[in-house]
Amino acid sequence: xxxxxxxxxxxxxxxxxxVPAAAYVPFVQTGNLVFLSGHIAKKDGKPWVGQLGxxxxxxxxxxxxxxxxxxxxxxxxxxxxxxxKVKRIVKVMSLVNSTGSFTEQHLVTNGASEFFAEVFGAxxxxxxxxxxxxxxxxFGACVEIELIAEVE
Numbered sequence: 445x446x447x448x449x450x451x452x453x454x455x456x457x458x459x460x461x462x463v464p465a466a467a468y469v470p471f472v473q474t475g476n477l478v479f480l481s482g483h484i485a486k487k488d489g490k491p492w493v494g495q496l497g498x499x500x501x502x503x504x505x506x507x508x509x510x511x512x513x514x515x516x517x518x519x520x521x522x523x524x525x526x527x528x529k530v531k532r533i534v535k536v537m538s539l540v541n542s543t544g545s546f547t548e549q550h551l552v553t554n555g556a557s558e559f560f561a562e563v564f565g566a567x568x569x570x571x572x573x574x575x576x577x578x579x580x581x582x583f584g585a586c587v588e589i590e591l592i593a594e595v596e
Contacts, residue, residue, distance in 0.1 A: 447526075447530070447563060447564070459518040460522070462519070465582065473523060473524075476595055477534065477592055477594055479592050480519050480520060480523070480590055484583060485508035485509070485587045486585075487511070491584060492586050492587070493586065494584075496540055505540060505548075505552035506551065509553055509555030510555035512589045516589065516591050530568060531593075531594045532567075532570075533568065533569055533592075533593055534571055536572075536574075536591055538576065538587065540553070540578065540586070540587050541580060544577075546577060550575045552587060553573065553589070557571070
């Protein structure tokens with residue numbers, strides 16, 4: 445099954461590449477690696493505002509991370525033209541807008557990690573990762589994630 449067919453079976457339509465909000469590009473490819481700039485969580489087309497541990501639950505954060513993963517795949521698809529060219533999701537870095545006492549950033553980030561494994565399979569979707577709690581993210585978004593993928 446192609447990745448596009450897999451996404452279709454999940455009821456997912458990939459979004460177009462978002463216009464950068466500052467002085468950067470959405471992706472850079474060097475050799476077989478594609479680096480995607482950080483994508484913030486969006487809900488109904490607007491920044492998904494919130495802070496984990498204050499006004500958002502871990503489960504809501506996990507849903508936000510999954511939504512970002514879908515956006516990231518839209519950008520990756522634009523970068524390489526076909527997601528079947530992905531050899532492996534290499535690295536995910538997640539920034540979670542959270543209070544000083546919130547300690548479940550890793551569980552929030554699972555929303556993206558589990559999605560990549562679901563779409564690409566356990567082998568190609570498994571990746572190295574970091575999950576950080578931060579004081580704030582642009583636009584007050586609850587989560588921001590960047591990605592590195594290896595492609596054919």
